Amino acid sequence: MINYYPRITDKLLSLELESFGAVLLTGPKWCGKTTTAKQLAKSVLSLHSPDRQETYLQLADIQPSLLLDGENPRLIDEWQMAPQLWDAIRHDIDEKGKEGLYILTGSTSVDESRIKHSGAGRISRLKMYTMSLYESLDSNGTVSLFDLMTDSTKVSAKSILTIEDYAHLIVRGGWPSTISKSDTVIQRQIAGYCDAIVKSDITTVDGVSRDEHKVTAVLRSYARHTATQTPKTTILKDVLQNNETVHINTLDSYIGALNRLYVLDDLPAWSPQLRSKTTVRTTETRHFIDPAIAAYFLQAHPQTLLHDMNTFGLLFESLVVRDLRVYAQAHYGHVSHYRDSSGLEADIIIHLPDGRWAAVEVKLGSRQVDIGAKNLLALKERIDTTKIPPPSLLMIITGTEYAYTRSDGVVVVPLGCLKP
Numbered sequence: 001m002i003n004y005y006p007r008i009t010d011k012l013l014s015l016e017l018e019s020f021g022a023v024l025l026t027g028p029k030w031c032g033k034t035t036t037a038k039q040l041a042k043s044v045l046s047l048h049s050p051d052r053q054e055t056y057l058q059l060a061d062i063q064p065s066l067l068l069d070g071e072n073p074r075l076i077d078e079w080q081m082a083p084q085l086w087d088a089i090r091h092d093i094d095e096k097g098k099e100g101l102y103i104l105t106g107s108t109s110v111d112e113s114r115i116k117h118s119g120a121g122r123i124s125r126l127k128m129y130t131m132s133l134y135e136s137l138d139s140n141g142t143v144s145l146f147d148l149m150t151d152s153t154k155v156s157a158k159s160i161l162t163i164e165d166y167a168h169l170i171v172r173g174g175w176p177s178t179i180s181k182s183d184t185v186i187q188r189q190i191a192g193y194c195d196a197i198v199k200s201d202i203t204t205v206d207g208v209s210r211d212e213h214k215v216t217a218v219l220r221s222y223a224r225h226t227a228t229q230t231p232k233t234t235i236l237k238d239v240l241q242n243n244e245t246v247h248i249n250t251l252d253s254y255i256g257a258l259n260r261l262y263v264l265d266d267l268p269a270w271s272p273q274l275r276s277k278t279t280v281r282t283t284e285t286r287h288f289i290d291p292a293i294a295a296y297f298l299q300a301h302p303q304t305l306l307h308d309m310n311t312f313g314l315l316f317e318s319l320v321v322r323d324l325r326v327y328a329q330a331h332y333g334h335v336s337h338y339r340d341s342s343g344l345e346a347d348i349i350i351h352l353p354d355g356r357w358a359a360v361e362v363k364l365g366s367r368q369v370d371i372g373a374k375n376l377l378a379l380k381e382r383i384d385t386t387k388i389p390p391p392s393l394l395m396i397i398t399g400t401e402y403a404y405t406r407s408d409g410v411v412v413v414p415l416g417c418l419k420p
Contacts, residue, residue, distance in 0.1 A: 005176060007036050007135055008330045008420060009128050013103070014040060017073055020124040021093030022102035024079075027128035028262040028289045029107040029201070030193060032176045034077050036128065037103045043070030047081040057082055064088035072101045079104040086119065093122045108205045109260045127262075130174030130290040132326040133319075134419040138169060141419035143403050145327045149356050149392045152411045157403035159416030163364075166399045166415070167302035170315045173292025174322065183302075194219075194296045197263055205257050214243050216297075218254045222264065222286055223297040227314040227321075227347075229283040229339060265289040267321060270336040270349045273387035279341040291318040309364070317347055317362040320397050320415055324348055324360070330420035338379065346379050350393075358393035365400065372396045373410040 009025070016023045017040065025033050038044065045067055047056050059066050060082035068074065068088060079085055089102050104123075133139035142157040161169075171186070172178050175193075178186045198215045221238035232251060239246050258264045266284035274280070288294050294315060295305075305312040321335065328335050333352040338359070339345040348360040359379055361372035376394040383390065395411045403413045 004035065004039070005032075005131065005135055005137070005179065007032060007128075008132070008326055009036055009126065010039060012126055012329070013037070016124040016126055017100040017103070019099060020122060021096075021099055022089055022104060022119070022123045024104045024106070024119075024123055024125045025128055026106055026109065026125065026262065028130065029196075030175045030177065031128055031130045033105040033107070033128050034075075035176070037075045037077070037105050041073050041075035041103055043072070044075045044077060045070065046077045048078045053081075060084050065092070068092055068102075072098075073103050074101065075103045075105065077105050078107070080106040080108055086123075090119050090122050107262065108201075109262075127329070129322060129326050129329075131176060131179070132174065132323040133169065133415060134323070135326070136174060136179050138165075139323075139416050139418055141417070143413050143417040144419055145324070145350070146331055146420060148395065148411060148413075149350070149352065149358055152393050152395075152409075153405060155403050155405045155411050155413065157413070157417045159401055159403070159414035161399070161414065161416035163399055164302065164306065166316060166319070166364075167305040167312065170291045170305065170312075170319050171295045171300065171302055173290045175290070175292075178292075190292055190296050194293060197258075197261065197293075201261055202254070202257050205260050208253070208257070210254060210257070211243075214239060214246060214250075215254060217242055218251065218258070219263075219293075220297045222288065223294040225286045226291070226294045227285060227287065227317040229281065229285055231283060262289050263293065265325075267348070268336045270338045272338070273384040274340075274382050275384045276382060278344075278382070281339045281341065283339075285321075285337045285347075287318050287321055290322060291315045294318060313362075313364045316364045316399060316415075320360075320362045321348060323415065323418065324350060324397075327418065327420040328352070340382075344375060344378055344382065346376060355389055356392040357389070358395060359391050360395045360397060362397050364398065366398065369396055369398065369412060373406060373408060376410055377408060 025037055027033050064085050065088055134141050178189055198212050202210050202215050217239040221235045236248055236251050265287050267287055268284055269282045271280045324335050328350050331352055336349045338349050346359040347362045350358040359376050361376055363369055363372050380391055397413055397415050400414050403417050405411050
């Protein structure tokens with residue numbers, strides 16, 4: 001396809017199709033799910049087709065198997081419009097006993113009560129994110145995360161990205177359609193995306209009508225608290241400043257809908273075995289699926305970020321979280337964060353399936369690298385290595401120029417050098 005940027009999901013999707021009868025590819029709107037799926041699909045059913053949607057939905061109720069007729073892998077795009085297809089697909093997989101039959105894509109999660117069977121063992125689930133800097137060709141990829149977790153003793157690389165570049169990349173976001181566009185076009189596209197969340201997507205996700213002003217207030221509060229462990233009660237106070245009647249249950253409903261739309265994507269807390277009796281905090285770190293959404297609701301532009309380094313630093317951390325989610329997923333890993341009652345923290349913990357893990361601190365500039373290293377080394381000493389292995393990597397991700405290994409073993413890597 002013209003202008004297709006290869007995605008890390010490409011290889012994962014191919015492997016999942018070799019392993020399962022179907023793959024459910026989820027993620028936020030506009031992130032490239034359908035385009036990526038079409039790289040492997042041999043036939044396509046677009047349920048949202050304006051000309052055929054009504055016919056397709058009627059068939060889904062009457063005889064769903066007719067919609068499955070096509071060369072495999074068959075892509076069922078926006079499958080959540082006809083959830084009954086899930087059970088028909090599961091049944092077809094059982095009947096044929098083959099792998100690689102279907103790819104399902106969707107921008108919202110489905111009410112599980114509308115599905116009779118989970119699809120366990122037949123349908124794999126794969127979450128897609130917006131593009132990482134490596135995928136958008138902004139990172140030179142001279143430092144591999146996986147290689148670092150195997151051997152971090154020899155690190156030497158250089159990033160060409162400047163602080164001004166990172167400010168631009170945060171505001172631009174990682175949607176394929178924003179890559180290589182002018183700033184004016186990008187601003188209009190992001191505004192349209194966020195406007196749709198507030199005015200239509202938040203309602204269509206579950207059919208519940210929600211107040212646009214309250215949705216905006218929730219999103220603005222989340223944006224202000226990006227990369228922090230702010231409790232929901234604080235977000236509720238923010239929302240109440242401009243809305244007289246908002247109950248905590250209403251807030252939960254709004255946040256739940258935004259999660260189902262893959263707009264919000266909080267980072268879960270990690271609870272390891274410690275040597276001491278220190279209490280581990282379990283509050284999630286607030287994040288959007290892409291930092292550009294937070295920047296939009298903060299009315300932040302590249303130049304304003306350069307004059308507000310605190311906000312810049314928080315949004316940069318969110319950018320790092322987005323990229324590390326993608327890089328960890330390339331190796332079937334996942335990420336979390338650590339914070340305990342003593343105030344010791346690690347912004348990101350990377351976990352791999354073989355038990356290896358890494359602790360990561362994010363520092364936009366070089367001045368706080370020493371503080372970050374001190375935190376990581378203290379966390380390493382606090383871990384009970386009789387219960388879990390010691391960290392394979394202690395890393396500080398920065399917006400600076402050079403990658404190197406410190407004398408204490410902590411690795412410093414610019415985000416503009418990283419790849420999976």
